[in-house]
Amino acid sequence: GESVGLHLPTLSVQEGDNSIINCAYSNSASDYFIWYKQESGKGPQFIIDIRSNMDKRQGQRVTVLLNKTVKHLSLQIAATQPGDSAVYFCAEIVNTGFQKLVFGTGTRLLVSP
Amino acid sequence: DSGVTQTPKHLITATGQRVTLRCSPRSGDLSVYWYQQSLDQGLQFLIHYYNGEERAKGNILERFSAQQFPDLHSELNLSSLELGDSALYFCASSSGTLGGELFFGEGSRLTVL
Numbered sequence: 001g002e003s004v005g006l007h008l009p010t011l012s013v014q015e016g017d018n019s020i021i022n023c024a025y026s027n028s029a030s031d032y033f034i035w036y037k038q039e040s041g042k043g044p045q046f047i048i049d050i051r052s053n054m055d056k057r058q059g060q061r062v063t064v065l066l067n068k069t070v071k072h073l074s075l076q077i078a079a080t081q082p083g084d085s086a087v088y089f090c091a092e093i094v095n096t097g098f099q100k101l102v103f104g105t106g107t108r109l110l111v112s113p
Numbered sequence: 114d115s116g117v118t119q120t121p122k123h124l125i126t127a128t129g130q131r132v133t134l135r136c137s138p139r140s141g142d143l144s145v146y147w148y149q150q151s152l153d154q155g156l157q158f159l160i161h162y163y164n165g166e167e168r169a170k171g172n173i174l175e176r177f178s179a180q181q182f183p184d185l186h187s188e189l190n191l192s193s194l195e196l197g198d199s200a201l202y203f204c205a206s207s208s209g210t211l212g213g214e215l216f217f218g219e220g221s222r223l224t225v226l
Contacts, residue, residue, distance in 0.1 A: 034214075034215075041219070043203050043217030043218050043219050043220055044215075044217045045115070046214045046216075099169065100158050100161065100169050101146070101158060103157075103158075104155070106156075
């Protein structure tokens with residue numbers, strides 16, 4: 001399940017820094033958003049979600065911010081650790097007669113010790 | 114471990130051939146989703162089954178088909194394979210229809226030579 005080789009934007013940070021990963025979504029009618037983490041050799045793993053009636057949600061070391069006005073989503077990781085190194089995808093539920101979960105292109109996070 | 118099992122993990126075949134990828138969802142999950150991850154396309158939604166019935170179709174080629182069996186496992190059939198079909202194919206499952214967390218398997222890596 002590795003995503004190495006994907007032509008992705010990359011964010012490089014030092015261990016202990018805070019990381020911010022950004023995502024622009026496409027559909028103004030989308031009402032549910034999810035961040036996934038994909039480590040090398042594995043499938044995507046759920047991190048945190050947010051519904052459109054919220055603009056902020058916090059988890060353990062992670063915060064998701066939603067700005068519906070500009071259709072922008074961000075994932076903030078506090079005190080980034082080497083184990084956070086992975087590809088991060090935002091995803092939105094799009095309703096086009098039926099529901100489907102549509103993934104963004106992803107951002108590669110590299111954390112240096 | 115997400116609880117979603119995909120086989121085979123790796124598959125190498127030739128153009129024009131047909132392959133079948135198999136997915137066993139988490140125990141109790143009724144929904145199965147298939148995604149394709151290639152180098153330049155990110156995670157692309159292919160198809161969604163719920164309790165044996167097709168619920169949604171994404172960018173799935175006519176050469177591809179899927180089904181979900183009474184025991185809820187699913188198979189993705191890829192025929193008349195082309196070089197461009199080389200990709201990681203992920204299966205995900207959830208307890209119901211979209212709105213909840215998707216649990217991904219570790220993927221099947223298909224290489225078409």
